[in-house]
Amino acid sequence: MSSSDGRHQLSLLQPGTHHAEPGRVRVLTLNVQHASPVRSRRQAEWLAAQDADVVVLTEVTPGGHSIIQALGEHGFTVHAVDGGSDYLTIVASRIGKQEPVPIRPGHLPHRCTAVRLYLDEGPSIGVVGLYAPSRGPQERRNVDKRAFQDAAAELLPTLADDLAVTGPIVIAGDLNVVERSHQPHHAVFGKWEYDFYDAFAAAGYGDAFRHCHPDVVDHSWYGRRSGEGYRFDHTFCSPVGAAVACSYVHEARTSGLSDHAAMTATIAVPAGTL
Secondary structure (H helix, E strand, O other), X not given: OEOOOOOEOOOOOOOOOOXXXXXXXXXXXXXXXXXXXXXXXXXXXXXXXXXXXXXXXXEEOOOOHHHHHXXXXXXXXXXXXXXXXXXXXXXXXXXXXEEEEOOOOOOOHHHEEEEEEEOOOOOEEEEEEEEOOOOOOHXXXXXXXXXXXXHHHHHXXXXXXXXXXXOOEEEEEEOOOOOOOOOOOOOOOXXXXXXXXXXXXXXXXXXXXXXXXXXXXXXXXXXXXXXXXXXXXXXXXXXXXXXXXXXXXXXXXXXXXXXXXXXXXXXXXXXXXX
């Protein structure tokens, strides 16, 4: 369904009471594109109408007051770290009991938000939201991006010990990098950026989308001038076999809710300790 200006309208469901699926945790990540208060409330309404149990939001407007309040009104428990005048990363859940975990990279620490989620039935799981900076203005080209990626990569080998959960760990967000085999190939990315993507696998966190779709070409963001696609938004999981489904939800982008597609992943969480 399209509106008069050519954008697709949102097909909203009535949020109602959220029902979790036994043995499954559904995680959704979305770059909310520094939304205004009005658009933040619209985003929260859309998120509440999805089947996600946990949402990871990146590029949240400094302070994040509007989206935090709106998510709370829809039954989410929200965790974010104050970043002053910089963008935030939010992790919000509406199942189990959420406990913040103080995991902080050495650069732009508020762009990493981690929680331990105690499920009503089954093990605890870890959820980490990451938002890597973009390439930045000419005078600081790649300075913050590289420093954050290096700092975040250093956290990965000890992340499981820091989270101390008995079930899977999910890392999701806008990393502003693509995989080495990305189609189309973008010559702008350097070895250090591909190394950051590879650091997840080296630490035991598999790409949930590639696990579920080894050969599918899909993108979460498109260049405003070139129209070329980039798979910037990612979900990593340990063990990767726990990811039983993973896909992009383009309605978030085509409706004008954001300039990014959302990404969803369904994580199997058997009862007991994994």
